[in-house]
Amino acid sequence: MADSKKWVLMATAQTPTNIAVIKYWGKRDETLILPVNDSISVTLDPSHLCTTTTVAVSPGFEQDRMWLNGKEISLSGGRFQSCLREIRSRACDVEDKEKGIKIEKKDWEKLHVHIASYNNFPTAAGLASSAAGFACLVFSLAKLMNLKENPSQLSAIARQGSGSACRSLFGGFVKWIMGKDENGSDSLAVQLVEEEHWNELVIIIAVVSARQKETSSTSGMRESVETSLLLQHRAKEIVPKRIVKMEEAIKNRDFSSFAQLTCADSNQFHAVCLDTSPPIFYMNDTSHRIISYVEKWNRSEGSPQVAYTFDAGPNAVLIARDRQVAAQLLRRLLFFFPPNSDTDLNSYVLGDKSILHDAGIGGSKDVEALQCPPEITNVPAQKYTGEINNFICTKPGRGPVLLSDESKALLNLETGLPK
Numbered sequence: 001m002a003d004s005k006k007w008v009l010m011a012t013a014q015t016p017t018n019i020a021v022i023k024y025w026g027k028r029d030e031t032l033i034l035p036v037n038d039s040i041s042v043t044l045d046p047s048h049l050c051t052t053t054t055v056a057v058s059p060g061f062e063q064d065r066m067w068l069n070g071k072e073i074s075l076s077g078g079r080f081q082s083c084l085r086e087i088r089s090r091a092c093d094v095e096d097k098e099k100g101i102k103i104e105k106k107d108w109e110k111l112h113v114h115i116a117s118y119n120n121f122p123t124a125a126g127l128a129s130s131a132a133g134f135a136c137l138v139f140s141l142a143k144l145m146n147l148k149e150n151p152s153q154l155s156a157i158a159r160q161g162s163g164s165a166c167r168s169l170f171g172g173f174v175k176w177i178m179g180k181d182e183n184g185s186d187s188l189a190v191q192l193v194e195e196e197h198w199n200e201l202v203i204i205i206a207v208v209s210a211r212q213k214e215t216s217s218t219s220g221m222r223e224s225v226e227t228s229l230l231l232q233h234r235a236k237e238i239v240p241k242r243i244v245k246m247e248e249a250i251k252n253r254d255f256s257s258f259a260q261l262t263c264a265d266s267n268q269f270h271a272v273c274l275d276t277s278p279p280i281f282y283m284n285d286t287s288h289r290i291i292s293y294v295e296k297w298n299r300s301e302g303s304p305q306v307a308y309t310f311d312a313g314p315n316a317v318l319i320a321r322d323r324q325v326a327a328q329l330l331r332r333l334l335f336f337f338p339p340n341s342d343t344d345l346n347s348y349v350l351g352d353k354s355i356l357h358d359a360g361i362g363g364s365k366d367v368e369a370l371q372c373p374p375e376i377t378n379v380p381a382q383k384y385t386g387e388i389n390n391f392i393c394t395k396p397g398r399g400p401v402l403l404s405d406e407s408k409a410l411l412n413l414e415t416g417l418p419k
């Protein structure tokens, strides 16, 4: 190791979030985070939803420290400790000739790290911040410490931070294989297809509430495992068959099957929550309204145009068959859920705003002029102004990347402290 106490070595990475289309809900091992069933997710485009994490090492650091969204947080929790321990034990020699830094494998046990992370979307609000967060932590530390493990092997480390995080080590469609081993070595993520495989898909997220939720996924699924018989049946009988069908639908870009399976699995996950004692309610009236509008529209078209899925919160993730359908979907969403009069359309529809253009909506006048969709026939259409915080238009996206541009780093290269 170089003698000087001054040097700081850093790595910065950006990692996507993911949304499950076959849900993970229930653990067979709480510490190792081993699930009761396989799950499948789609990775979301990191240009709209992502975590950026900078990790730094210096002989001048006195302890491991972490800042999340600008605030220092404790790393003493078991999940952070598991990830740090697993990564340190696999660290390799690192040499930066330009800076005259040489770290040997054995040095890593003594060296401390600083970690700064930023989520460009709400944390702990059911938008899988823990997934992007732990995947980014593991990926960036693996780069800094020169790990030789492949992404699937890294996913098994990220899994120990948060189960869903293992699926954020890849882009496109990803399967988390539950595995059989007691030590969890075969419980890891694999990529099913790259994001380009099905690039017609467009995803619109309706952020119903950005507030922190009452029941975390971790405690919610623990209660479900303890009390829900439906969960046992789902894990043993339903999910294994659904996984096969979902893989097939994805491989064949069969949107009808994909949508049918995605909606059914989301609904069953929420049914398991209701079957839990005491029952857990993640969806609210707004979520239910969205389901009902999508179901009506899909039925009137004769085949599914849009799939919906909800994680442990009220936010809807809507997956449209293609851009044209996405534009029609956005028109419908804006008709039923127009922004408050003081909300600017530009801050109401975020992400890929070109969908707004495709939908023929340039400003609030166009939103006011929207007509009731033709499938709403037997009830007077009601508008729910202000029920949605905002929409995020996005698409399937790529896996983690290293950011080499130093200006993107969240830690100061001189001090190793947040910028």
Ligand SMILES: Nc1ncnc2c1ncn2[C@@H]1O[C@H](COP(=O)(O)OP(=O)(O)OP(=O)(O)O)[C@@H](O)[C@H]1O
Residues within 6 Å of the ligand: 051, 068, 117, 118, 119, 122, 123, 124, 125, 126, 127, 128, 129, 130, 131, 132, 133, 134, 137, 164, 216, 217, 218, 311, 312, 313
């Ligand atoms: N960028 C990050 N880096 C490391 N850990 C993070 C990061 N962002 C969030 N976390 C961890 O994840 C926790 C939030 O996870 P939680 O499961 O409650 O919410 P969520 O992941 O946003 O929602 P859900 O998983 O239900 O979709 C935070 O308290 C923190 O411990």
Ligand SMILES: C[C@@](O)(CCOP(=O)(O)OP(=O)(O)O)CC(=O)O
Residues within 6 Å of the ligand: 019, 020, 022, 023, 024, 025, 033, 039, 128, 130, 131, 161, 162, 163, 164, 165, 217, 218, 219, 310, 311, 312
């Ligand atoms: C509903 C879900 O989003 C649950 C995610 O749970 P977490 O991965 O957040 O739980 P822990 O493993 O306890 O950290 C479904 C899914 O992502 O598959």
